[in-house]
Amino acid sequence: MGERFKKAIGVEGKFLDTVWPMIQYCFANIFMGGGGYIISMYFTVYLTNVVGMELKHATFIIMLATIWDGINDPIMGIITDRTRSKYGRHRRYLLWSIPLVVLSYSMLWNSYGLDGKANPTLCIVYYGFAYILYKTAYTMVDVPHVSMLPTLAPEYNKRTQYTSVSYIFNSVGMVPSYIILLIFLSVFNSSGELSKESAAPFFVTGIVLSIVYACAIFATFKSVKEPSSLNEVFPKLDIKFAINEYIQVFRSKSFRDYFTMSFFWQMARSFYSTTIIYFITYLANLYSYYPLYNTFAGVFESLAFPLNYALTMKMGKSKCGAVVTPMMIIGLGMLLLVKPGTAAGSAGTLPLVLLILGGAVLYPFGMSGIGFTGNNVLPDLTDVDELITGRRREGVMSTFNTMVKQIVQGIMTFTVGSTLDAFGLVTSNVKGEYIQQTDLALTGLKVCVAILPMISAIIAWLMLKRFKMTKDDHTMIRAAIATKREYGSVTLTDYEKERCELLTGYKLHNTWLGKDNDETQGNVLQKDENGEYVILKKVKATEAE
Numbered sequence: 001m002g003e004r005f006k007k008a009i010g011v012e013g014k015f016l017d018t019v020w021p022m023i024q025y026c027f028a029n030i031f032m033g034g035g036g037y038i039i040s041m042y043f044t045v046y047l048t049n050v051v052g053m054e055l056k057h058a059t060f061i062i063m064l065a066t067i068w069d070g071i072n073d074p075i076m077g078i079i080t081d082r083t084r085s086k087y088g089r090h091r092r093y094l095l096w097s098i099p100l101v102v103l104s105y106s107m108l109w110n111s112y113g114l115d116g117k118a119n120p121t122l123c124i125v126y127y128g129f130a131y132i133l134y135k136t137a138y139t140m141v142d143v144p145h146v147s148m149l150p151t152l153a154p155e156y157n158k159r160t161q162y163t164s165v166s167y168i169f170n171s172v173g174m175v176p177s178y179i180i181l182l183i184f185l186s187v188f189n190s191s192g193e194l195s196k197e198s199a200a201p202f203f204v205t206g207i208v209l210s211i212v213y214a215c216a217i218f219a220t221f222k223s224v225k226e227p228s229s230l231n232e233v234f235p236k237l238d239i240k241f242a243i244n245e246y247i248q249v250f251r252s253k254s255f256r257d258y259f260t261m262s263f264f265w266q267m268a269r270s271f272y273s274t275t276i277i278y279f280i281t282y283l284a285n286l287y288s289y290y291p292l293y294n295t296f297a298g299v300f301e302s303l304a305f306p307l308n309y310a311l312t313m314k315m316g317k318s319k320c321g322a323v324v325t326p327m328m329i330i331g332l333g334m335l336l337l338v339k340p341g342t343a344a345g346s347a348g349t350l351p352l353v354l355l356i357l358g359g360a361v362l363y364p365f366g367m368s369g370i371g372f373t374g375n376n377v378l379p380d381l382t383d384v385d386e387l388i389t390g391r392r393r394e395g396v397m398s399t400f401n402t403m404v405k406q407i408v409q410g411i412m413t414f415t416v417g418s419t420l421d422a423f424g425l426v427t428s429n430v431k432g433e434y435i436q437q438t439d440l441a442l443t444g445l446k447v448c449v450a451i452l453p454m455i456s457a458i459i460a461w462l463m464l465k466r467f468k469m470t471k472d473d474h475t476m477i478r479a480a481i482a483t484k485r486e487y488g489s490v491t492l493t494d495y496e497k498e499r500c501e502l503l504t505g506y507k508l509h510n511t512w513l514g515k516d517n518d519e520t521q522g523n524v525l526q527k528d529e530n531g532e533y534v535i536l537k538k539v540k541a542t543e544a545e
Contacts, residue, residue, distance in 0.1 A: 019165070021152070021224075022161060022162050022165040023165060023169075024219070024220065024223035024224050025145075025148070025149075025152060025162065025165075025166075025220060025224050026162070026165045026166045026168070026169040026220075027169065027216045027217075027219035027220040027223070028094065028141055028145050028216055028217050028219075028220040029166045029169035029170050029172075029173060029216075030169055030170075030172055030173035030212070030213065030216035031101065031141060031173060031213035031216050031217055032138070032141065032142060032145070032170065032173070033169065033170030033171065033172070033173035033174045034170075034172075034173030034174050034176070034177035034209065034212075034213065035101075035105060035138070035173070035177070035209070035213055036138075037173070037174040037177060037178065037298075038177050038178065038181060038205075038209070039108070040273045041178075041273075041277070041294060042181070042202075042277075043062070043108065044058050044059065044062065044274060044277070044413075044417075045194060045277045045278070045281075045427075046109070046194070046198075046202055047061070047116065047123075047127065048116075048427040049194040049195060049196075049198075049427060049428065050111070050194060050195065050196055050198050050199055050202065051111050051114065051115070051116045051123060051127075051196075052115050052116035052117045052118075052196060053116030053117075053120065053123055053124075053127075054116070054120070054421070054427075055278075055417045055420060055421055055425065055427055056414075056417045056418050056421045057116070057120060057123070057124055058417060059274065059413050059414045059416060059417025059418070060124070060414055060417070061124060061127050061128045061131055062131065062274075062410060062413045062414065063410040063411060063413055063414035064128055064131075064132065064410070065128065065131035065132045065134070065135045065410070066135065066406050066407070066409050066410025066413065067406070067407050067410040067411070068132050068135055068136075069135035069136075069138070069139060069406045069410070070403040070406030070407035070410070071403065071407075072135070072136060072139050073139055073143060073399040073403045073406065074246060074396070074399045074403045076093075076139050076140065076143040076144075076395070076399060077143055077147070077395030077396045077397075077398060077399030078242060078245065078395065078396065079395075080093065080143060080144050080147055080395040081147070081392075081393055081394065081395040081396055083229060084229050084230050084231075084232060085228070085229055085230065086228045086230055087226060087228075088148075088151075088226025088227055088228060088229055089144075089147075089226070089229045089232075089395075090143075090144035090145070090147050090148045090226060090395070091144065091148065091221060091224060091226045092221075093140050093141075093143075093144040094140070094141055094144060094145065094217050094218075094220055094221040095217075095218070095221045096140060097137050097140035097141045097217060098214045098217055098218060100133060100134075100136060100137035100140065101134075101137045101138075101141070101210060101213055101214055101217065102210040102211065102213075102214050103133065103137075103210075104130060104131075104133040104134035104136075104137050105134060105137075105206055105209060105210035105213065106206045106207050106210050107129075107130035107133065107134075107206075108127070108130050108131060108134055108206060109202040109203055109205060109206030110199075110202075110203045110206060111123070111126075111199060112126075114126060115196075141217055143395060143398065143399055144395075145220070146378070146394075146398045147394040147395040147398055148224070148226060148394075149162060149379050149394075150379045150382045150383075150392075150394050151226065151227070151394070152224070152226075153379070154478065156380065156471045156474045156475060157313065157471065159376065159379050159380070160309070160312055160313065160317065160376050163372070163375045163376050164305065164309050166375070167302075167305050167372065167375075168305070171298070171301075171302045171305075173213075173216070174298055175298055175302075176212075177209055177212075178294060178295075178298065180205055180208060180209060181201070181202075181205045182291055184200075184201035184202075184204050184205050184208075185198065185201045187201065188200040188201040188204070193287070194287075195428075245393070245396050246396065248385075248388070248389055249385065249393075249396060249397060251388065251505070251506075252381065252384050252385055252388060252503075252504055252505065253502075253503065253504055253505030254381055254384045254467070254468075254469060254503045254504065254505075255381050255384070255385070255397070256505075257463060257466050257467050257468075258374070258377055258378070258381060258467060260459075260463045261370065261374070261460050261463035261464045261466075261467065262370070262374045262460070263408060263460075264456045264457070264459040264460035264463065265367075265370045265371070265374065265456070265457065265460040266408065266409055267408060267409075267412055267453075267456040267460075268328075268332075268367075268452075268453040268454075268456035268457040268460065269367065269409075269453075270408075270409045270412035270413055270416070271412060271416060271448055271449070271452045271453045271456065272332070272363070272449060272450075272453045274412075274413050274416040274417070274448070275416055275420070275445060275448040275449040276359065276449055277290065278420065278425065278427070278445060279335070279338075279445045279446075279449040280293065280355065282425065282427075282435065282437050282441070282442075282445065283338065283340050283341070283437070283442050283445045283446070284338055284339075284340070284341050284351055284352075284355055285340070285341025286341065286351070286352060286355065289352060289355075289356075292356075293355065293356060293359065293360045294360070296356055296360035296361060297359070297360040297361075297363070297364045298364075300360065300361050300364050300365045301364035301365065301367070301368050303365065304324065304364070304365045304366075304368040304369070304372075305368070305372070307320075307324065308320045308324060308368060308369060308372040308373075309372075311323055311324070312372070312373075312376060316470055316471065317373055317376045317377050317380075317469075318373055318377070318464055318465070318467040318468075318469075320369055320372055320373050321369040321370040321372065321373035321374075321461075321464045322369075322461065322464055322465055323369065324365065324366050324368065324369025324370075325366050325367075325369045325370050325457065325460070325461045325464065326366060326461065327362045327363075327365050327366030327369075328362065328363050328365075328366025328367045328369070328370075328457050329366065329454055329457050329458060329461070330358075330362050330366070331357075331358040331359060331361065331362030331363035331364075331365075331366060332358065332359075332363060332449075332450045332453050332454045332457065333358070333450065333454060334354050334357060334358025334359075334362065335354070335355065335358050335359055335446070335449055335450040336446055336450050336451070337351075337354050337358075338351045338354050338355050338358075339351050340437075340442050367457075370460055370461070370464060373464065377467065377469070378397070378398060379394075380469060380474050381397055382394050382397050383474060383477050383478055383481065384469075384477065384503055384504060385397055386481055386512075387477055387480070387481060387500060387503075387504060387511055387512065387513045388504055388506060388511045388512060388513075389512055390512030390513075416448050419444060419447070419448055420441070420444050420445065420448060422444070423440050423441050423443065423444025423445075423447075424437075424438050424440050424441040424444070425437060425441040425444060425445065426441070468502060468503065469503055472532075472533075473499050473503060475532060475533045475535070476496055476499065476525065476533050477500065477503070478533075478535050479525045479526075479533040479534060479535045479536070480492060480496070480500070480513055480525060481513065482535050482536040483523050483525060483536055484512075484513055485536075486536050487521065487523045488516070488518075489516070489517045489518045489521045489523050490513065490517060490523050490524075490525070491517070491519055491521065491522055491523050491524045492508070492524075492525065493524075496525065497514075500513065500514075
């Protein structure tokens with residue numbers, strides 16, 4: 001089995017030396033994949049149809065917590081980048097997050113008898129606090145976990161392999177989490193409808209999953225080894241320095257291209273994920289097929305992984321998203337063809353086919369393309385940033401991007417809720433109650449589930465095609481940085497200078513790599529017999545860490 005797994009992700013060498021460290025690192029992805037998946041599918045409709053809150057209040061809570069997530073991400077990034085510990089800069093925060101994960105995830109799915117119609121303000125306060133606490137716990141796992149990757153996997157293709165295994169473990173978290181929820185819904189909620197009588201299965205699911213996620217996080221903390229940071233020296237931290245840290249991140253052309261691409265991709269996902277359950281429930285009147293719909297979506301998102309991996313290894317990281325993403329756009333377009341259901345039932349077989357094929361097959365398959373590209377590209381941007389600044393800033397690099405995307409995601413979620421409310425959508429938490437929506441409300445559902453996501457996805461796809469870094473570029477940058485670290489100077493060819501300037505958006509002499517270079521030293525970059533750049537192994541201790 002181990003040999004098959006190695007072959008699937010293109011790894012050579014002993015299983016315990018190659019794949020097993022990747023698996024140990026990715027245990028935490030069970031939490032990051034599973035926890036977020038259940039929330040994205042059910043939390044909004046749980047608040048409206050189970051707790052009884054108004055849609056605009058539910059999405060307001062999500063907006064507040066997501067904006068907080070965007071704010072605390074860069075704070076966590078600076079903290080982890082400046083941490084001195086025998087466990088390394090990032091690893092110990094995984095351990096500290098576990099009590100918060102258990103507490104917050106349990107709170108999210110238990111209303112303690114609160115009713116959104118009778119006590120709307122109290123519900124907003126309680127669930128706002130619970131979701132903010134969960135987002136804090138998630139940040140304590142996600143930021144250190146992502147920031148460790150450039151250190152654990154410095155090579156271009158090795159990072160792709162780590163990311164590939166993380167996708168597998170995201171699915172390991174998503175699928176069982178969803179199955180557990182469905183089992184409890186079927187046991188405690190035989191009617192199959194989401195109403196105030198569905199509170200018990202969500203509560204039990206929250207308890208069970210929080211324990212599973214805690215074990216997964218602890219497994220990564222216990223098994224991953226990160227170099228000690230006890231002897232590292234950091235610049236003095238003040239407000240001016242912190243602000244400048246994030247201004248510098250955005251000065252990189254490669255980061256700006258990546259950020260814009262991932263920004264619009266996230267916007268497309270936010271519109272779609274917030275709206276789809278209401279679209280299925282109140283436009284198509286096909287809620288009974290929602291479990292089947294999500295099963296197909298999870299399967300086809302997972303099935304996209306082998307293609308994404310193969311395209312990445314053969315054509316480069318950006319090509320994978322460029323090829324696969326159009327399927328996402330086509331799938332969203334097919335949702336516009338779904339006809340409204342009636343009190344007597346759904347509009348027929350054709351709407352169900354369009355819904356499954358467009359939203360549960362093509363959309364998740366295509367959506368995974370840019371997602372896979374983004375996760376693969378982000379660690380490489382750390383090396384481009386080091387070329388510019390001369391410092392390793394994994395936490396800052398990852399969290400600045402996350403900060404803005406999370407804030408936008410929160411705003412978009414609230415925008416969807418407010419838009420659907422303005423269009424006149426009415427939700428219910430009474431079992432068996434059918435609501436005939438107005439034509440205006442149905443139009444609002446199509447705008448939010450398909451039209452706005454399509455526009456955002458097209459922009460993301462066009463921006464993806466602008467991203468220029470190749471494997472050869474990345475290896476050259478790492479070789480140049482290592483040479484500069486070792487000798488204090490590096491000599492590049494005209495072509496190498498041109499590539500550095502294209503990727504950074506700077507003239508080379510305005511970067512750390514190009515400053516104070518003595519061309520007479522002749523410290524040129526070496527290549528091996530295969531024509532690949534040789535990276536010096538003898539570098540400063542702080543760089544090795």
